[in-house]
Amino acid sequence: MTYKLLIINPGSTSTKIAVYEDEKALLTETLRHKSEEIEGYNSIFEQFKFRKDVILNVLKEKDFDIKELDGVVGRGGLLKPIISGTYEVNETMINDLKVGIQGQHASNLGGIIANEIGKELNVPSFIVDPVVVDEMDEVSRISGMPQIERKSIFHALNQKAVAKRYAKETKRNYEQLNIIVAHLGGGISVGAHKSGRVVDVNNALDGEGPFSPERSGGLPVGDLVKLCYSGKYNQDEVKKKINGKGGFVAYLQSNDAREVIERAFEKGDEKAKLLFEAMAYQVAKEIGKSAAVLCGKVDAIILTGGIAYSEKMTKAISNRVSFISKVVIYPGEDEMLALAEGGLRVLNGEEKAKEYK
Numbered sequence: 001m002t003y004k005l006l007i008i009n010p011g012s013t014s015t016k017i018a019v020y021e022d023e024k025a026l027l028t029e030t031l032r033h034k035s036e037e038i039e040g041y042n043s044i045f046e047q048f049k050f051r052k053d054v055i056l057n058v059l060k061e062k063d064f065d066i067k068e069l070d071g072v073v074g075r076g077g078l079l080k081p082i083i084s085g086t087y088e089v090n091e092t093m094i095n096d097l098k099v100g101i102q103g104q105h106a107s108n109l110g111g112i113i114a115n116e117i118g119k120e121l122n123v124p125s126f127i128v129d130p131v132v133v134d135e136m137d138e139v140s141r142i143s144g145m146p147q148i149e150r151k152s153i154f155h156a157l158n159q160k161a162v163a164k165r166y167a168k169e170t171k172r173n174y175e176q177l178n179i180i181v182a183h184l185g186g187g188i189s190v191g192a193h194k195s196g197r198v199v200d201v202n203n204a205l206d207g208e209g210p211f212s213p214e215r216s217g218g219l220p221v222g223d224l225v226k227l228c229y230s231g232k233y234n235q236d237e238v239k240k241k242i243n244g245k246g247g248f249v250a251y252l253q254s255n256d257a258r259e260v261i262e263r264a265f266e267k268g269d270e271k272a273k274l275l276f277e278a279m280a281y282q283v284a285k286e287i288g289k290s291a292a293v294l295c296g297k298v299d300a301i302i303l304t305g306g307i308a309y310s311e312k313m314t315k316a317i318s319n320r321v322s323f324i325s326k327v328v329i330y331p332g333e334d335e336m337l338a339l340a341e342g343g344l345r346v347l348n349g350e351e352k353a354k355e356y357k
Helices: 035-039 045-061 091-099 108-121 156-169 221-228 235-242 247-252 257-265 270-293 311-321 335-347
Strands: 004-010 014-021 024-032 071-075 086-088 125-128 142-145 178-184 188-194 197-201 300-305 327-331
Touching (some): 014 335, 108 125, 125 335, 156 178, 156 188, 156 327, 197 270, 270 311
Parallel strands (some): 004 071, 178 300
Antiparallel strands (some): 188 197
């Protein structure tokens, strides 16, 4: 039996949608929203009807009959920490997405819109592996300061998808493997996957791990404290330096890794080359830390995300970590397919939908 799924992935100024028949994309669209349209709403949730109507209108324009759908899958938002999997949308989830229990982000709309369309069609609605997936071991939560606990916030959707893809391609079960996955994008997260769980991972949002095109990564704490109390910056400005104006942006005034690589290797920009080498160096260090978490028993190291399209970057990282295990490269992040696969696993009976509580 085949299944048709509508996939909804809201971003800050766009909404990506797709219709899948099993794992084949029948339709993909990126719906751009003008800034004045978005700015007219006082909260993320208030955008709900506007975005839903845009989606339905585009599907109608493309002559797709939504009555053919067997389910709707939305991008998961900033919910309470949950274990990995596909979750059927329920009222508890909707309420937490509305209020933004861990913050306001456009991705919170994914489950809300999916639920509304699903209810109208009398088909199930799901979310899959949101960024708040938390499977960390208790020992990995200890920070060294009792007032601060390490958190699991990372590229869970893509990390889980490529790890399961590797397991499937090698005819093994994800739950039987130890894999290190490094997602290289606007943010960088490196996860230690042990027997189907991400038992440790750097908080890619809030200043842990390698720096990235626009995030500072881990910083010398004492110097950060001095900067915070220097009187030169307020709290919002410091947070922006950590996430948004850190990394390549801070040093090179660009968050485009392709541009940085071009400057480094085609235009002879020595500063860009040093920053490129430093990023590869820091990613490799984080992979080494994850290898220690897994006691050196690593079946594969996976490099994924948009920057993994760069052969120079993947080679620079691989040269430092290939002694640990073989390096596999899955460039890009096919979030739409990953969301579809999560919904299909439930509809096909491969796994049971989890309940959000």
